Structure formats: structure tokens, C-alpha cells
Amino acid sequence: MKNRTFFWFILPSLITMLLFIALPIVSVFVQSLHIEHEAVLTEVENCGPFGCTQELQINVEETQKLKDERPLGQFNGFGTYTNRNHLAFAEISQAWQSREGIGDFFSQALNLPFYRALAFTLAYTFVVTPLVLILGFLIALGVNSLPKRIKGPTIFISLLPMIVTPLIGSLILFWMIDAQGVLGATLQNLFDDPSLSLKASPTLTWIMLMVYGVWHSAPFAFIVFYAGLQTVPADTMEAAMIDGASRWERTRYVVLPHLMPLTVFITLIQLMDNFRVFEPIVGFSAQASATSLSWIIFNDLAGSEGQFFGSAGATSVLTILGVGILLIPVLIRTWRDFNRKVV
Amino acid sequence: MSAIAHRRSPALNVIIWGFVLLWIVAAGFPFLWTLWGSFKVQSDFFSKADWTNALYGVRTQIETGGSFTGKGYFGAWVTNEFWVAALNTGIVVVSVVVISLTLGTLGGYALARSGKKYAFYLLMLALVFRAMPHITLVSGYLLPFFEWNLWGHLPTAIIVMVAINQPFTLWMLHSFFLNIPKDLDESAMVDGCTRFQAFRHVIVPVMWPGVITTGLFSFLLAYNDFTVTATLLSQANQTMVPKIASFLGTTQTEGNVMFAVAAVVSATAPLFVLVLFFQRQIVSGLTAGAVKG
Numbered sequence: 001m002k003n004r005t006f007f008w009f010i011l012p013s014l015i016t017m018l019l020f021i022a023l024p025i026v027s028v029f030v031q032s033l034h035i036e037h038e039a040v041l042t043e044v045e046n047c048g049p050f051g052c053t054q055e056l057q058i059n060v061e062e063t064q065k066l067k068d069e070r071p072l073g074q075f076n077g078f079g080t081y082t083n084r085n086h087l088a089f090a091e092i093s094q095a096w097q098s099r100e101g102i103g104d105f106f107s108q109a110l111n112l113p114f115y116r117a118l119a120f121t122l123a124y125t126f127v128v129t130p131l132v133l134i135l136g137f138l139i140a141l142g143v144n145s146l147p148k149r150i151k152g153p154t155i156f157i158s159l160l161p162m163i164v165t166p167l168i169g170s171l172i173l174f175w176m177i178d179a180q181g182v183l184g185a186t187l188q189n190l191f192d193d194p195s196l197s198l199k200a201s202p203t204l205t206w207i208m209l210m211v212y213g214v215w216h217s218a219p220f221a222f223i224v225f226y227a228g229l230q231t232v233p234a235d236t237m238e239a240a241m242i243d244g245a246s247r248w249e250r251t252r253y254v255v256l257p258h259l260m261p262l263t264v265f266i267t268l269i270q271l272m273d274n275f276r277v278f279e280p281i282v283g284f285s286a287q288a289s290a291t292s293l294s295w296i297i298f299n300d301l302a303g304s305e306g307q308f309f310g311s312a313g314a315t316s317v318l319t320i321l322g323v324g325i326l327l328i329p330v331l332i333r334t335w336r337d338f339n340r341k342v343v
Numbered sequence: 344m345s346a347i348a349h350r351r352s353p354a355l356n357v358i359i360w361g362f363v364l365l366w367i368v369a370a371g372f373p374f375l376w377t378l379w380g381s382f383k384v385q386s387d388f389f390s391k392a393d394w395t396n397a398l399y400g401v402r403t404q405i406e407t408g409g410s411f412t413g414k415g416y417f418g419a420w421v422t423n424e425f426w427v428a429a430l431n432t433g434i435v436v437v438s439v440v441v442i443s444l445t446l447g448t449l450g451g452y453a454l455a456r457s458g459k460k461y462a463f464y465l466l467m468l469a470l471v472f473r474a475m476p477h478i479t480l481v482s483g484y485l486l487p488f489f490e491w492n493l494w495g496h497l498p499t500a501i502i503v504m505v506a507i508n509q510p511f512t513l514w515m516l517h518s519f520f521l522n523i524p525k526d527l528d529e530s531a532m533v534d535g536c537t538r539f540q541a542f543r544h545v546i547v548p549v550m551w552p553g554v555i556t557t558g559l560f561s562f563l564l565a566y567n568d569f570t571v572t573a574t575l576l577s578q579a580n581q582t583m584v585p586k587i588a589s590f591l592g593t594t595q596t597e598g599n600v601m602f603a604v605a606a607v608v609s610a611t612a613p614l615f616v617l618v619l620f621f622q623r624q625i626v627s628g629l630t631a632g633a634v635k636g
Binding site: 001002003005006009010012013014016017019020021022023024025026027028031071072138139141142143145146152154155156157158159160161163164165166167168171172173175176178180181182185186215219220223224227228247272275276278279282285293294297298300301302307309312313316317319320323324326327330331334335338 | 351355359362363366367369370371373374376377380388389390394397445446447449450452453454456457458459462463465467469470471472473474475476477478479480481482483484485486487489490502503505506507509510513538539542563566567569570573574584587588591603604607610611614615617618619622625626629630
């Protein structure tokens with residue numbers, strides 16, 4: 001295809017992506033270097049029956065004027081990045097110096113909002129992704145050995161957790177595990193502990209969110225693996241059987257290697273999607289025990305105390321860096337594959 | 344191959360059936376339960392005393408006189424004007440699907456036919472864009488949108504979602520166009536068509552299966568979105584998902600949780616219908632990207 005034609009075909013799509021994906025990344029970075037204006041204070045003389053005093057008052061008019069003139073706020077350099085709500089260098093180094101053992105240091109660091117969110121985001125990503133792969137694979141094996149007639153309906157039901165809106169899916173589960181919901185109440189009866197609440201304990205909340213994550217994403221892995229199982233070469237399978245390979249050995253040495261490329265694909269998609277975990281935290285109202293990077297950005301933008309663009313910007317830039325680190329292995333791999341193809 | 348070689352031991356059969364059954368219950372039961380419960384009153388759906396109350400609707404009978412009640416639905420759709428949100432969702436979803444498919448088919452076609460190195464770079468760039476958490480992008484929009492008075496309107500959310508959707512649409516359509524033989528449009532060009540005419544008269548008639556599949560996924564993205572719609576739309580223009588989220592914040596009082604339950608069931612129903620009719624396309628779409636790498 002000629003370069004010119006290519007250009008005109010891709011142009012509309014490229015414009016939207018540049019305007020609404022590339023530019024915002026730049027804009028986020030610029031925002032992160034700025035911070036809200038401080039309120040303009042003026043000295044007012046306050047005269048009462050007992051004489052006059054000088055008082056500092058917030059000049060609402062002037063503050064508003066300043067905001068209108070420079071909505072971005074004042075320049076702050078990398079100040080936002082290092083403050084308590086983000087990388088918290090000062091707090092971290094203090095915690096390191098005053099530590100009483102490594103566990104104490106970590107527990108202090110995990111009290112800082114950014115590290116708390118980072119810890120949950122990473123834990124969620126690296127727990128949910130492998131579990132999704134395993135569960136998806138097992139379901140695919142199971143469904144594949146069902147009689148043909150019930151495969152269709154089984155796949156239909158299996159798709160539901162994935163297709164449903166994440167916020168809605170987490171709400172549905174949340175209502176069920178509520179202390180008065182069907183699962184929550186049953187668990188209380190089972191353990192004979194009326195104070196048992198999945199919402200109250202941080203550990204249980206983490207587990208609950210991860211269970212939701214696996215429930216939500218397993219169908220995706222299942223469908224991809226299931227499609228892969230249909231293309232397992234029959235010849236190799238037969239050869240393995242003739243050689244006396246057991247069912248387990250066939251799965252391990254024929255099926256699994258065949259599905260390897262699919263595993264890479266699912267892992268890539270899952271890493272990207274799990275790293276931005278956000279809706280379940282809103283749905284489960286879990287912010288007291290678990291926050292994610294996406295959630296703290298959202299809280300800066302739509303929280304009850306107003307909007308902090310600088311703070312949201314800084315967290316966003318750090319999140320984007322995190323995504324970059326996650327993607328590097330994949331990009332290098334694809335790059336090598338491509339160059340090999342060309343040569 | 345003989346069936347004997349495939350015969351399984353009874354123990355293995357039991358394990359397989361048990362496992363699949365367990366998964367089916369885990370996947371399907373929550374929806375069934377919520378659908379059933381949405382026709383009960385709150386003290387049945389959240390019944391501390393006995394979970395079977397939710398099955399038989401004991402309190403529902405006492406409070407309303409029947410074992411089913413449509414109160415939750417009435418409260419959500421009429422009292423809280425959920426229908427406005429549903430209408431907004433309809434507008435947003437249809438626009439997003441139509442626009443992103445139009446842009447995506449043009450772009451995807453070009454990427455599939457180019458063969459140049461920069462086409463590959465663009466695809467890689469799209470992959471990186473695909474990985475961006477949506478909320479980081481949204482935090483870049485908010486301030487400019489406030490300044491230019493673009494915030495809160497449906498078209499703003501639509502174009503933003505089209506853009507966020509583009510990387511995925513491009514990848515998917517690109518791999519579908521790779522499957523359409525090159526000879527088709529090239530022979531049209533030999534006969535004197537321009538590239539665009541070849542696209543219009545030869546490719547467009549045969550591209551619909553791929554476009555429909557991609558459209559389904561654009562639909563799901565727009566329909567399921569919470570991040571963009573919750574932050575970029577004003578209260579009056581809210582779509583269903585942020586509306587449900589706001590139900591939760593304001594309605595902890597007796598009875599009102601059922602509004603949210605009813606709204607949740609209402610918002611899930613279209614997705615059920617979608618899977619029912621397009622199961623094959625969804626499955627093929629999920630695997631298309633994977634099988635071709």
C-alpha cells in the first residue's frame with residue numbers, strides 16, 4: 001500500500017488516539033508538576049470594643065482570580081512526587097532509620113497511601129493472573145470432555161461472569177457475602193460466629209477481591225484455552241498414546257506445550273487488566289482495607305474533599321511507569337519475533 | 344481413533360463432572376439469586392434469620408401481600424428515573440460502536456495491507472495504549488475539559504470512549520482483514536479501482552463477520568465502562584453504571600438498596616440477551632486475537 005493512501009486510511013483513527021490517549025499522558029505529566037494555589041491571605045484590621053487586632057483572612061475573591069488566571073496551579077517541580085501521599089521519601093527514610101526489624105519497616109511503609117495501593121495492586125495482579133490461568137485451563141479440560149449436547153449451555157453460563165459489568169458483578173457478589181446475604185449468613189452459621197464479617201477484616205477483604213478477580217477473568221482464559229484444545233494435533237496425541245503415555249503425561253507433554261503461546265497471550269492481557277483493578281474496590285466498598293493505584297487516582301479526582309489534579313497527575317505518571325515496566329518483556333519479545341520474521 | 348483409548352475411569356469422570364458442575368454453580372448462581380431476590384423486599388433478600396426467606400418471600404408476603412413485588416423496579420425506574428440513565432447508555436453505546444467501527448475498519452484495513460515497518464510500530468504503539476489504565480487518561484482530560492466547558496456532555500464521553508477503544512478495535516480488525524485474501528482487492532485495483540474504491544466495493548461486502556464481532560466487544564466496553572462515565576458525565580447525563588454506583592452512596596435507608604438491586608438486574612438483562620444471540624461471535628472474537636498471536 002502506498003504511504004499516502006495508508007496515511008489517509010489511518011488518519012482518523014490516529015487523530016483520536018493522539019488527541020485522547022497520547023496528549024492526556026503529556027497533560028498528566030504537566031499537571032503532576034503543578035500544585036493547587038495556596039489561598040491568598042490578606043491582613044485585615046479587626047476592631048472591637050477592646051481595641052484593634054491584625055488578622056489574616058482568606059481573600060476569596062483574589063484566590064478565585066488566581067485560580068481563573070492559572071487553572072493549572074503553581075509550579076511545584078517534583079515536589080508532589082516526593083510528598084507523603086506519593087513516594088514519601090522523607091517518611092520512608094525515617095521509617096528505615098527507626099525500624100525495629102524489617103517487618104516493622106514494611107508495616108510502616110504500608111501505612112503510606114501510595115505504597116498501600118501499590119502493594120494491593122501488585123498482590124492482586126500477581127495472585128489473580130496465575131490463578132486465572134490455572135482455573136481457566138482446568139475448566140477448559142473439563143468442558144472439553146463433556147458430551148457435545150451440553151457444551152453449548154455450559155459455555156453460555158461460563159461466559160456470564162466475564163461479560164457482566166465489573167461494577168455490577170462485584171455488587172452482586174458483595175450483596176451475597178453481606179453479613180445478612182445468603183453466603184455471609186451461611187458462613188456465620190457454619191462457623192457459629194455471629195460476628196464473622198468478610199468486610200471487617202483486611203485479610204478477608206483482600207481474599208474476597210481476589211476471588212472476585214478470578215471469578216471475573218477465568219472465563220476469558222477458559223474460552224481461549226478451550227479453542228486451543230480443539231486444535232491439538234491428533235497425530236501427536238495418537239503417537240503419544242501408542243508410546244504408552246498416560247492421560248496425565250499426554251496432558252503434560254502434548255497439550256500444555258501446544259497451549260503455551262495462548263498462555264503468553266492470556267498472561268499479557270491479564271497483567272494489563274489486573275494492574276488497573278478499580279471497579280471491584282468501589283463495588284465491594286473495600287477502600288478501608290484495600291486501595292489500588294487506579295482507586296487513589298479516582299479518589300483524588302472525584303473524592304469528597306475536592307479535586308487534586310496535581311496529586312492525581314503524579315500517581316498517574318507513576319502508574320504509567322509501572323505499566324511500562326510490566327510491558328517491557330512483552331515488547332522486547334514481540335520486537336525480536338518481528339525482526340526474525342523480516343530477516 | 345478408537346473410543347476405547349478415550350475411555351475414562353469412573354473416578355476421573357466423577358471428578359470432571361463434579362468440577363464442571365461446581366464451576367457452573369459459581370458462575371451462574373449469583374445471577375439467578377439476584378434476579379430472584381430483586382422481586383423481594385429488603386428484609387427477605389438480606390435475611391439474617393433464615394436464608395430460605397429469600398426463596399419463599401416470607402417478609403414480602405407480610406409487607407406487600409404477595410410473594411413477589413415489583414417495588415424495587417418501580418422505585419428505580421420511575422421514582423429515581425433510571426430510565427433517563429438507560430436512555431443515555433443507549434445513546435452512548437450506539438454512538439461509540441458506530442464511530443469506533445468506522446474509524447477502526449479504515450485503520451485496520453490499512454494496517455493489514457501496508458506491510459511496511461511503520462505499520463508494525465503503530466500496532467506496537469496501540470498495544471502500549473491498550474495497556475494504559477483508563478483512569479490515568481481521565482485525569483489528563485478533566486482539567487482541560489473543565490476549562491473549555493466540554494465536561495459533562497454525552498458527546499465528550501463518547502469521543503473519549505471511542506479513542507480508548509481504538510487500540511483494541513485496530514488490533515482485532517487488523518487480524519480479521521489479514522484473513523481476507525489480498526488478491527481480492529488487488530485484482531480490483533488492477534481493473535482500475537483506486538484503493539478506496541477497492542475497499543468500498545470489494546472488501547466492505549465481505550468484512551461483516553469480523554466487524555460484527557469487533558462491534559460486540561466495542562459494545563461491551565462502552566456498556567460496561569465505569570471510569571469514564573463516572574468522571575466525565577454530569578449528574579443529568581449519567582449512564583446506568585455510574586447511576587447504580589450513586590444509588591449505593593445515597594440509599595442506605597430501608598427499601599432503597601432494593602432499588603439498586605433492581606437496577607443491577609435491569610442493567611444485566613441486555614448483556615444476557617447479547618450472549619444468548621452472539622455466543623458464537625464472542626467466542627470466536629476472544630480466540631481470534633489469541634490464535635493468530
